[in-house]
Amino acid sequence: ETGVTQSPTHLIKTRGQQVTLRCSSQSGHNTVSWYQQALGQGPQFIFQYYREEENGRGNFPPRFSGLQFPNYSSELNVNALELDDSALYLCATSTGGYEQYFGPGTRLTVT
Amino acid sequence: SQQGEEDPQALSIQEGENATMNCSYKTSINNLQWYRQNSGRGLVHLILIRSNEREKHSGRLRVTLDTSKKSSSLLITASRAADTASYFCATPFYTGANSKLTFGKGITLSVRP
Numbered sequence: 001e002t003g004v005t006q007s008p009t010h011l012i013k014t015r016g017q018q019v020t021l022r023c024s025s026q027s028g029h030n031t032v033s034w035y036q037q038a039l040g041q042g043p044q045f046i047f048q049y050y051r052e053e054e055n056g057r058g059n060f061p062p063r064f065s066g067l068q069f070p071n072y073s074s075e076l077n078v079n080a081l082e083l084d085d086s087a088l089y090l091c092a093t094s095t096g097g098y099e100q101y102f103g104p105g106t107r108l109t110v111t
Numbered sequence: 112s113q114q115g116e117e118d119p120q121a122l123s124i125q126e127g128e129n130a131t132m133n134c135s136y137k138t139s140i141n142n143l144q145w146y147r148q149n150s151g152r153g154l155v156h157l158i159l160i161r162s163n164e165r166e167k168h169s170g171r172l173r174v175t176l177d178t179s180k181k182s183s184s185l186l187i188t189a190s191r192a193a194d195t196a197s198y199f200c201a202t203p204f205y206t207g208a209n210s211k212l213t214f215g216k217g218i219t220l221s222v223r224p
Contacts, residue, residue: 002153031209042115042199042214043154056211088151096209098142102153 002026004093004103012109018079021106023091025072031055031096032074034066037088037105049074050096078108086110115200115215123221130187132218134200135180141203143176143183144212148197157185157198190222 003026013019025032031050035043045058049068063079072093078085086109092100115136124130136143142161146154160167160176160183167174173186187194197217203210 002155004153033211035212035214040216042216043212045211045213048209048211050209055209056205058211090153092154092212094209098144098159098203098210099156100212101156102146104153105151107151 002101004091004101006091006103006106008106010107012111013081015081015083015110017081019081019108021076021089023074023103025093026101029093029095030072031094032068032072033092033100034076035090035092037090043090081110083110115202115213117200117215117218119218121219123223124190125223126190126192128190130190130220132185132198134183134215136202137181144201145174145185146199146201148199154199192222192224194220195222196220
């Protein structure tokens, strides 16, 4: 157990809807990264937040957005859901060092 | 795009045997990390090796890094059924203050009791 929690565990949405996923940070971890993992693939970097500011973004469209709160917890929002957005969404927190601590993930299914 | 490429894609061994997994990457790195993932859940950090290190040990794990060949290997000795999982190598990249990770597609390890 890393101490990083994510909610919800599973989620089913319809194409075109919007979704918000949440991630709590370990104490003292001021950096949170979000990854998307499609079935049978490795995680793909979506974006990272550091001290409430976006600090790098992967190759994902603007309908993927995020927030980081003063307590360093974070949200990932996805608008206009598409079928290809079905994946495991992972958040990872760190103190800014090399090692990242992953939460258990949120399994999103878009129908 | 994925920086790391692991091989084999799948590995099945008997309990007690050693498991060797390989990873190749494309660009210069300052460290390489291995993670484990059980049944599509969160990733667990196993070990980090820095670019100036050639070999590192942690319990039953041994990692090597050859920067000239841009490759790394993970050896799990005396495997157990509980080692059954997917294993990923990850390399950092930098856009902004802190590092982010690029992962390979992973290796599925099955350890038969």
